[in-house]
Every structure is written in C-alpha cells, then in structure tokens.
Amino acid sequence: RKPAAPLKALKIGVSVLGQRLAAGDSKQIIQQDPRDDSSPQTRGPWTATRWFIEHDGLESEVWCNYDFTGGRGEIVRKNPSDGHDLLLALATCLRDGPRPPRTPADDSNLLLIGPHVRNIRRVTGQLMSSYLFTPNSSIVLLSFESGSSISLVDPRQPETATSLLKVEGLVAAFLCADDRDDVFFIQETSAISLEGAAWWQAPHRIWRIDRKIRQRQLVSGPWGESGTMAGPLALSPDGRYLVVSHRRISSDGQRLRATYIYDVQTGRAEKAAFDSSAEVVSWTGGAADKSGGPLRCNVMTGGNWRFNPDFERQCYTIDPATGSAESIAEIVPADPMISPDGKLRADFLSEDRINLVDTDTGKITGMFVFHEDDRRFAREGTVSWLSPRYLIFRGKRQATIDITTMKMCYLTAPDDPRIFTFSPNFDWATTTDDQGLHVGEVVIDSGALTTAPITSASVKRATAHFDDAR
Secondary structure, eight states, X not given: OOOSSOOOOOOOXXXXXXXXXXXXXXXXXXXXXXXXXXXXXXXXXXXXXXXXXXXXXXXEEEEEEEETTTTEEEEEEXXXXXXXXXXXXXXXXXXXXXOOOOOTTTOTTBOSOEEEEEEEEXXXXXXXXXXXXXXXXXXXXXXXXXXXXXEEEOTTSTTOEEEEEEESSEEEEEEOOTXXXXXXXXXXXXXXXXXXXXXXXXXXXXXXXXXTTTEEEEEOBTTBTXXXXXXXXXXXXXXXXXXXXXXXXXXXXXXXXXXXXXXXXXXXXXXXXXXXXXXXXXXXXXXXXXXXXXXEEEEEESSOTTTOTTXXXXXXXXXXXXXXXXXXXXXXXXXXXXXXXXXXXXXXXXXXXEEEEETTTOOEEEEEEOOTTTTTTOSTTSEEESSSSEEXXXXXXXXXXXXXXXXXXESSOTTOOOOOEEOTTSSEEEEEETTEEEEEXXXXXXXXXXXXXXXHHHHHHHHHHHHHHO
C-alpha cells in the first residue's frame, strides 16, 4: 500500500562482537556474550554484530553476521518472543511507513465521547519530591530536603498549599481512612547511623495529624515511641484502628517482635495474641463490607508478603477490639481486577481481549477486543479500574474503556505525551513535567482532542459493531 507518510531511515544501535572471522566462527560467536574474552580470533571475511532496534515503543535485539565481500549475511532473533516487534518496526520504517491515525470512521474500537482532562493548572511552585491522592481527592505533597515536609493541596485551588508536618527523618508511609482525609497517619523513618545496622533498628515514629483541630501528636503505646505501621493497609477502612508492628532487641540480645492494634478514638492499644511482627493483608466485615460480619483484620507474619511471596509465614485473623487472634490457613488478597463496586471482574485472557465477568453469577457480560496496534502493549498490569464504569489502558497512549459500550477513548491527542494519574473518585488527574506537578479536572465530553469529529454515522457504525459482537 502507499505509505501514509514519507519513509525514514531506521537508526539502530550496533555492537560489534567480532571481526575477520571464518564462517564457522561467526556462527559460534552469534551465541556468545560480547563481554566474553574467549571469542575466536580466526581470520576470515565475516563480522559478528548485535543490533538494538527501537522504534515507536517497539523493541527487539538481533544477532547479525555478514560478509560484505561475498554479499552474504544471517540474522537471528535474540529473543524469539519479540519477533512481532521486529517485523512491525522494520515494516513501518522501511516498507509501509507510519500507519494513519485511528478514528471511529475506520476503527470500530474507538469512540470520541469519553473522559478527558480539562483546565490543567500547575500546582503550587514549592519543591515537590513525590505526591499522592487522599481518598477525597486532595493532593499530598512530600518534599525530602533537610528532612521531610508534608503539605496538602485542594485541586480546586492548586496554587495554595497547607503545611501539615515537618520532620527530621524521611516519610516512609502515609495513611488515611477510605472516606475521609481530615486525619492522617505518617510514618517517619530516621537515617541509620550505625554501620551495618538493619533498617528496622533505626528509629521509626508514627505521627497522627488532625486537620480539624490543627493538632499533631506522636503515636505511642506499649511499643514506646518507636513503632512501624503494618503495611499500606494498616489503617482500618473506617479509620478506627491502626495496626502497629514492633521489633526490638532485648537487653540479653534477643529479637523481640509483637503486633498491636491501636484504637484511634480512645488511644488504647491491644497486643495481638501472637508473638511476631506482621503486615496487614486485608480487612473484612464492618460497615463497609456487604457481608455484614464483624470487623476483622487479616495479617501475615514474616515481612512484606508482596516482595517475598514464597517465604514461610503464618496467617491470623484478629479482632481489633480485643486483640484476640485465630490462626487461619491462608489469606487471599483482594483481586485488583475486581471493579470498585465489586460487581464485575476484568479477565485478561490473552493479548487480544478482556472479558467482563459478573462476580455473583460468573457469566460473561461483555468483551473488549484490542486493536492490532495495541496488542503489543496489552498484558497484565496495563489495564486497571478507574471507576465502576471505566477501565484505564496504559498503551502507547492512555485510553479509557467504557464498559457500557466496550469502546475505547483516548485521553490525549496523538502528539500529547502526557501520562496522567487519577484520584480515587476519578474526578481529578495529575501529570508531571519539567515545570513540576499539574492537576486537571476529569470531564466526559465530545472529545475535542481527538483527530476527527464525531458524527451520527460513526456512532451508528460503532453501535452496530457492538451489537454484532454481542
């Protein structure tokens, strides 16, 4: 076909592995590491090289041996799995040219109506090392110069920041309840001063900040003033209980471990009925749980279960009001592919499609098929839920998938490289560049940023395709 744009030279990185080689030696060196000094030095017309091909998000490495005098050559893929990327990169650059822009007129996967980010403004110009959203969509700014400072920004007034706390150490964690952002818990970790000391031997302090009464206090208890929040789920969903993990070395050199449940309302702490530090895996029951059962905290001993899944550990379910604990066989972490309302599960079956499954009945309620251009990006971890209605697909360009139409809508224009992070309520989005942090409002409109206007004909075509797929 006629290229959509002029062909361009494909610039690639080349590493020369050996020169003046005989044919047999060149075939041998094709499998060798370039850092291997045992490469043969036999005289001959062959040169052995490795090519690093990168283009438009595509990556591939190939071994290439050639003999210019004889007009001969041989190419072998280093990784058989990246053959699709290699073929597409060479075809795009050297044969077909870039593909034309995709629009609803020629791509039944696309709609122009969908979420977009509008009114993007720069957040206050203070130094920012990292940031995160609270459950109510406020923005927490963390700065790590001369200790740590924590500030809070209302996205509706991004030019103003409210200072929450300044500490001498580093902020290692930040927690607040699922439905409020007036009370925060902050983990401060001091620098380790003793050479060879383990990280847990450094002082760890937990701070409680109440914005309503403008109060800051150090959280202390049976563990003294040095305690560690038991993972990113240490605070109960209602903000009532905080699980504290404690380690210390006794006077006779023994390592002592314990887990405590701190009552945020009363300030009392109950020791869990087992002698070990632990990390919270989930909370079940309570007012926010459909089961209606009593609130329980489910923990695993033995360190961070995410980073050490094969480490031998014990599982417990704890009554946070009393500290009583019951040993259980296992804890199944929450499935990240379950929708926020718990009604649907997104099953990533292969690189070309996602099925939506009703969590109550197990029946498939919808299917989204990826366009061939997107399949190289479609894998576990590139799709997640933004809201009960929308999934986010992190391909070459960020796009949302509307589960009511099973169509995709790009968040930005083709030439816009920005990547957005969204608030838990999917009402605000942030992005960073060399000017700092920016925030914008998420709105659902007619898609003015896309490359073609929406028409009644394109909507009819998309609807017809959806009906055919069903």
